[in-house]
Amino acid sequence: MMTSDKIIRVSIWVYLAIFFAYLLGPLLIMSLTAFNSPGFPRATPWECLTFDWFSALFQDERILNGIKNSVLVGIGTIILSVSMGLAGALMLTQIWPKLRATYYTIIIAPILIPGVVIGISTLVFWDRVNRMLGLGADSFLSNGLFLTIIGQSTFIASYCMLVLVARLQRYDMTLTEAALDLGATHAQAFRKVLFPFMMPAIASASVLAFLASFENYNTTTFTFGEYPTLTIELAQKVRYGITPAISALAFMIVILTVFAALFNEANIKRKEMVAEARKDATVGELAGKIEVPGILSRNTPAMLLILLLVVTVSVIGSSFVYSPNQCIADVHEQKRIETELRIQQLRDQRAKDAAEKAAKEGAAPVQKQTAPKAGNNSGFGGVFAPSTLDNSDN
Amino acid sequence: MPGFLKEYYKRNGTMMGSVMLGLVLFWTVGLIILPQLSMLDFSFRPNLPPPEIGGPKDIYTLENYKYLIFGPEGGGQDYNAVDLAVFYRTLVAAIFVTLFNLLLCYPIAYYLGQNKGNHIRIFALMLIIPYWINEILRAFALRIIFGETGVLNTLLVGTGIFDTPFDFIRNDIALYAGLGYAYILLMIFPIYNVIESLDHNQIEAARDLGAPWWRIHWRVVIPYAKPGISSGCTMVFMLSAGALAAPQILGGPSSLWFTQLIYQQFNDNSDWPQGAAYAIVLLVTCILLVLAVMRLFKVNMGDIGK
Secondary structure, X not given: OHHHHHHHHHHHHHHHHHHHHHHHHHHHHHHHHOOEOOOXXXXXXXXXXXXXXXXXXXOOHXXXXXXXXXXXXXXXXHHHHHHHHHHHHHHHHHOOHHHHHHHHHHHHHHHHOOHHHXXXXXXXXXXXXXXXXXXXXOOHHHOHHHXXXXXXXXXXXXXXXXXXXXXXXXXXXXXXXXXHHOOOOHHHHHHHHHHHHHHHHHHHHHHHHHHHHHHOOOOHHHHOOOOOOHHHHHHHHHHOOOOHHHHHHHHHHHHHHHHHHHHHHHHHHHHHHHHHHHHHOOHHHHHOOOOOOOOOOOOHHHHHHHHHHHHHHHHHHHHHHOOOHHHHHHHHHHHHHHHHHHHHHHHHHHHHHHHHHHHHHHHOHHHHHOOOOOXXXXXXXXXXXHHHHHHHHO | OOHHHHHHHHHHOHHHHHHHHHHHHHHHHHHHHHHHHHHHHHOOOOOOOHHHXXXXXXXXXXXXXXXXXXXXXXXXXXXXXXXXXXHHHHHHHHHHHHHHHHHHHHHHHHHHHHOOOHHHHHHHHHHHHHHHOOHHHHHHHHHHHHOOOOHHXXXXXXXXXXXXXXXXXXXXXXXXXXXXXXXXXXXXXXXXXXXXXXOHHHHHHHHHOOOOHHHHHHHHHHHHHXXXXXXXHHHHHHHHHOOOHHHHHHOOOOOOOHHHHHHHHHHOOOOHHHHHHHHHHHHHHHHHHHHHHHHHHOOOHHHOOO
């Protein structure tokens, strides 16, 4: 019994290891390629440590422009989709019960509709509206920014709605009623009572909306017009020739993500520790100031965060001093020597073959049918059968 | 003003009520319903240059749908074999990607859902981090690995398993790995959410009654997790059938995904109605497939997105 338990436990860990290797391995290897010097992103063979791909990235006009457009689209999408999501969530609590299921299906559907379809329908519909209003091709309605924000908000609002509904379910509607009874206007009741309650959910919906907008490709690829976002630029680059500069960008996004995640974890951990300290505190301590443990003590995520920060800063610092030129030159030299060696070998081989051939033709011309004939094809390792060669000779 | 509207305005105030109603109507009608109807309408029209739109030639026609099935008129073929094959392959591959993801993710979701502790939080973090990174970059990462001189080939040739580099991209292995990779999180989270709420005592009880582990899963955990499983499967299936970035980056030169055909109609051929028709076919087929499977397993639409 004990052994079978052990087997199960070991197999669980092996499975977890394989799973996370599949999940994180590609990102790790991609990050490595950002520091390797060959012009094609590869982790093997390792040639030279270099930071040049980062400077290449920062000099790329199209990438920088893409980031700018992505931020613009992201802000627009946050505003539009969070407000639509909030309105949609509030409406869900009020709508006529018979209509509720239909309404819910309609506002949840955009999550399931393929992004390509949303992009196309947005493009086709607003093109038609544009024509019906008699506006030209350069009007506001056919502007790439407008179309992208509209297209993305169609489904991102559904994500926001789901996040907001979860919080709204815990809201006590009588609070709003109390505010109204006390003479607040509807707008005031919303701003002073409901909105502060919804704030955490609105914040996480905004983050979600921005991330979804930032990484969207399928919808944006039909609507971007004159405003290619970062994702669009990346896709163009990846499709028509890839360079380690893209790995450099990916590496920075990975690092930023890890930072954000660790920061979030450290914050949660700290809050937990404060709550724990409060629980044990006496009344007197609560009235005065509570002894809160320092930021770093027993807070693993915070410690990791500081460690990562130190490593990052020192790597960036050393990147200004470090120059891979010597190493690149060495590798270059070595490659040159290798190539020369190979040429020399080929040359020797050819000379040897020629000598053999001459010897054979001189000594035993009768054996022509059976002996492998080494002509000027010897460099190809005798891929041609001797008989073929004979035929071509004749 | 009808009674229910009057009551609605009384409850929300004129200003707030109007803003709310306006936003909801803009979203549901202006962004969801009308564009889809407009696309449907568009798919039944011939491809005309802008001045002729609305003119006498602008009539309803089934031409665009006929094209998908029978190919160009006078093309000498009975059926549009190329496009139909791409369509069929897309659907079958999407189903396989979904099943692969389900098999891969169910144990993880079960493990995360039924265990507590610090390491679970770290695992959850490690799950989420790849999903904050761009879809394009994830595909790019896989391309580095599966490329002809990529890590995997170097490893396989270096250890002597293969003599020559294996072309993963031409054989579509890279594509399937990429699609599976792209939507892991969407499969894990719905299942995890459901399994987390399963009382561990139920599993203990089943074990005490002598059920082997596979029967515990078959009779207790899986029936309980059915809404999560169907939700995850639906999302992964729809997203991988509608994926565009992964096939463009990881697909071989000769193999197309159906969305790439739509993309070509729009961007290379400038034939919008044809593209719209293909999009409609994809959308309707996917929805019908999902509904059929949900009917088969007796799951409700309302469970999706929970």
